[in-house]
Amino acid sequence: MSKYVGGALIPTLKIDRGDRSNLAFQLTVALRQLILSGDLSAGTRLPASRTLARDQGVSRTTVISAFEQLAAEGLLDSRIGAGTYVSAGMRVPKPAAAAARPPEELPHLARLGARIREPYFPRLGHPPAPRAFVTGMPAFDAFPGALWSRMSSQYWRENRAGIMSYPDPAGLFELREAICQHLRANRGLVCQPDHLFVFSGAQDAFTQIARMLVNPGDKVWLENPGAIGARNAFLSCGAEPVPVPVDEEGIDVEAGLKLSPDFRIAFVTPAYQHPLGVTMSLARRMQLLDAAEGAGAFIVEDDYVGEFHYGATTLPPLKTLDGGQRVIYVGTFSKTLFPAVRLGFAVVPPALAPMIERTLAAIAHGVAHSVQGITARFIAEGHFASHIRRMRGIYAGRRDALLAAAARDLGGRLEVRPTETGFHTVGIIPDGADEEVALAEAAGRAGLAVTPLSRYALEPIAQRGVTLGFSAVPPIEIERGVRVLAEIVDRPPA
Template identity: 50%
Template sequence: MKTKAGAILSSIRIDRTLDRKISVQLYMGLREIILSGGLNGGERLPATRTLASEVGVSRTTALDAVSRLISEGLLESRIGAGTFVSHTMTGRTPVKPKAVGAESERQPRLSPSTIQARKLFAERRRLPHKSQAFVTALPALNAFPMAQWARLSARHLRSDRDAVMGYGNPYGLPRLRAAIATHLNASRGIQCDPEQVFVVGGAQQAFSLIGGMLLDRGEKVWFENPGAIGARNAFISQGADLIPVGVDDEGIIVEEGLAKAPDFRLAFVTPSHQQPLSKILSLARRLALLDAADQADAFIVEDDYDGDFYFGDQPLPTLKSIDTNGRVIYVGTFSKTLFPSLRLGFMVAPASMVDAMSNIFSAALSGVPTWPQAIVADFIDEGHFATHIRTMRQHYKRRHEILHEHARQLEPHMQIQRASAGFHTVGYFKDPARDEKGFIEAATAAGLTLSGIGRYCLTPIERKGVVIGYGAASDSDIKQGLDVMAQLFV
């Protein structure tokens, strides 16, 4: 008659309220005991029937957990003898795992560039993910035509598996590149060939790729001050020397950039809707910026993150559309026009840069997932994208007007800038002594999401205030949020 033998493992606890499968919990419990030294090499485990009884699971569950550990080499099965901890674990000194972020006696050896970049990075918390007042950078997700998207998704996912599941074109799905080129020509006045369009995993990847391709460590980049935090960190990570260039009612002050760094290598701008001040770069400044880039043999990164949502009078031409000397790299994103979790963006390279950029993409990148690209291509080709843009343009215009109409109660304390595009603006404090950080903390405690203008600054600026998003909030959220904000001034 067989007798029960092997280590007693009743200390393993199974929590049936968790979403995690019971067999996985048992597997992880056994694995932790082995790796932490609770079971030594060569030590025998109880029979699976006994193990199941002690832990309170079915024998099938115990068999599944033990089989996984055998396949990983942590356990050995010996015919007629039982299951044992692998001899490779003999003599191992268990190391108690440190908590994430805990100081280690031996720090990893990082590159000098990474060490320096970590010192310069702007704080970038988790990006917006909940629709409420006054979150920025998040479109009106509840207004997205999900039924049409779901239909296109289902149709594509039922198509040829090689197309859906295989490796895609590193430059982007050809149909999507063509669709983007057509849209840019019709909507943004940009005439480009599909071969100039490169699909990326969001605009942030585009900024990193451009920086890696064009910048040597320490080269100067004109950067709007205040300016976009994501792009700022991307260029810092590539070793750029960011030159803060002021922004006034006409946008980036080109004369200031020339005075500070006439030998700049790159300029980063958001001309259609300055991030975060909501200014529009004047035509005179656009031409001056192009002339400055010509003189310095530099390039301009035009981040047109929400230019499709222009609701003012006649929009000014994009920099790319009036660039006659191949100085502008145009960057767009579907995070604002569709939704952020797509992680799809694109850049339009100057014709002279296409060969070099193609080489980098094919040699070092594998491209972004094909299936969302195919769905977006269909969404554009079938006219849903153009319809959605027109609908949302009016949607954001209406939200903008509601914001200003109800914000009259703030006039003694705050001047809210009128915007002409997108779904955010800024409110300037009329009292220059008001503490921006303290106001943000009070707003957060009251349930509002606000960011201070200072958070976007490379160097401090004179005017203080907050960035106010109105795209993701409902009409009632905007009104209630402004009522709450008014109380913060009392």
Template identity: 50%
Template sequence: MVRRAGGALLAALPVDRQGGQALGAQLYVALRDLILSGGLAPGARLPSSRTLAQDLGVSRTTVVGAYERLVSEGLIEARVGAGSHVAQVLQGDLPPTARPSTPGPATPGPAVPPAPRLSRAAAAALKAATARDRLPGAPGAFVSGLPELDAFPMAQWARLSARHWRSQRSAVMGYGPPGGDPALRAAIAGHLRLNRGITCRAEQVFVTAGAQQAFRLIGSTILNPGDAVWFENPGALGARNALAASGARLVPVPVDADGLVVEAGLRQAPGFRLAFVTPSHQQPLGSVLSLERRLALLAAARAADAWVVEDDYDGEFFFGRQPLPTLQGIDRGGRVIYVGTFSKSLFPALRLGFMLLPEALVEPFSAVLAAAGPGVPAVTQAVVADFITEGHFATHIRRMRKLYAERHMVLRTEMEAALGDRLTLMPCASGLHTVALLPAGLDEGAVAAAAAARGLHTGPLAQYAIAPLDQQGLVLGFGCLRPSLIRRGVSGLAAALGDVAARG
């Protein structure tokens, strides 16, 4: 069992040497309040009387007296050879703290705090957020956005991690460059050249703490409050909330089988400042932005002097025909900001993403990131760089493409057999999820609620929309589901549809 050497750090306890109250009494009151407020949890180890006396600059006798009083009241326990700990009997028994908002006697139970005053940007972000905007925690039918974690090559990862933790401490424990580890930036640039057909320099790659930080940086650096942003409708939840937080005006642009309808965007906001698209695998519908639409979008951006954010969140995992070139790869005007993430291709806990910026934005973003400071631990970046350059990343991607293709086929086969006359699966050639369209007259909210009652995770299309949609459907993840779980999930979904039908 690992023993904590010094107990909790309590150097900030208020001790007023100029006041009239004895130091021992002050210390006793401060510790008592800290324990009763939950600041020290039941079982938490207190520093020794000698250590606390040194931290606070008081005599050891003063600390011993305060500890003895707390022991006599049952708030702490003194254990021979183990020090003093907050009493375990306090678990769950702490009284609620009443903070009345108006003068007068306290009433039982916690008071409702007043609504905080927020910036307009924060209020917009809260309004854009939805109750279902939660990141998946564990596999389950039909959780979307979560890769298959059991297939990750942990042995290679552990070996690389151990190598770097044995290296010079300053290399893994200090602050890294704001734009990212040069080795990782070079590795990402090399991967993009070979796998995605993107010509770029390592200096154009900026490492971020996940794609979400990239979207927030883009919004805060490029957008002013009220700027028009073309946004796919339906579209990605996380990016929507991040861009809304900048105060931008999100313009809902419809999506069809060929992706973003550029003509509709031009009708609504020809003077747009930025367009957000997921061209390789539209989130959530799964369509691929056609080459004609890609060229039209780039032409519209040039005419409006606008930028385009290409979110390639799971473009690595195509299992149909060879994918179309990326928007960034065919952009000749320097308008596309390419955003990628390792949350799907490796694992979400890395919190690692990147931006590939046009040359014109390299200097401004360098300044912004220098002011913000590094966001990803140096050792994490170093391990990922080696994982890519030593070939483990490419091997893992090939394996996962095959695995996801097999699971998609299982889902399609099971759905057609059990629900082919009630649900229509959208075409899908990549990624970790697909969409099942509902027939007219069937409410997606009711179906999702019935599915949730049976332990299923389905996402109604409406939660991805910022304007009403003409179709209703459910987002079904399959990437993290083994075939047996997919089959059980389809059976549960069929039963949920029966529950809705029975209620009329």
């Protein structure tokens, strides 16, 4: 830094006149950054307030205000008659050595920090806007935004003490009651509000359940292939994953018992296996319940798209068969409403409810009061049931558009399986060709969102294919996407 009689020259110090923030604040931030970076070293004399004010085109009062703030922070020393200096005690850390250290050598990492770099940990990201063929994303264009806005406005005009207080960590009772009524009427699941807990989405529910029920080293059955987010929740608590294969009836319980008869948790998606899309048969459900009872284990049932079935009949949740009280039923509003609502819930066996309530009261923060209150009214006033019925029709039409376009443009090259449930299906590459990763990458470059099935697997699987979501975009976009995908499939390998 150059010196002159009036103090250090600071050519890099600039005030942004286009920035709406206070000039004194800007000057304080800029000087602080120069000091902490070492550009203004300990003992450096700053220009006099009049000089710096003239150089920067600001008032002397602005400079004095910045100097006083930095002096209060201990970064500057003002000496009467001698000027203002960077504090002599300043020691700027040298980040280069830390940055050069390989991640594997970082000290004091918890078990989660060490394991989270493993290749199977990253969750699948969603694009910022809907596109073909993203999975797990509802139709934003069909959501009743105006109605939601009106209900939000009404909610925020109510008594402040009731709507701005700390939320109950277990969930707003009105919402818990409304969800129970909806489950009873629409999913055939009878439960009590005291046995239902509200979370910040299904992923938060999985994480909290894992923290409360899993010790490091406990065996957890995971569908292979299976849901990545739930898998990560159990892994983060030190669980030992047991990848259990999936066939046309769902999770292979006999294989799971051979791999680990002493399992602690079995995580399953019975309504619509994620990602393969099979529905767990009644016989397999009974077999799984018997296995859990024999092992003294719990079953976590993720009913992420159970509301959206397009056939004449559908099996009720696994939880409805749970005479032994082994099933923890998890639902989400990210798929039924919209992801940003960050709202999920879990229906737990009565024996677990007191422990979960105590634990949440001790460590959880609860979900925003407003989100819970508005959602409770949306359900109680019948809007939610109407929305579900309407969306079933829309999604069925989008599914039909995908299947028709695939039959026309992809026949014989990608086997797109029909489905009666959910937001996506799978396209199987014939002859077991190991081309799914290349296909997914090429589709991504073309603006499509498809994921290879191997991405969901903890251990290698026989199926080779990609996921094809149909819920997020209108039929015209689905048809365009299929045409683009057909061009990619026909393209000779590079």
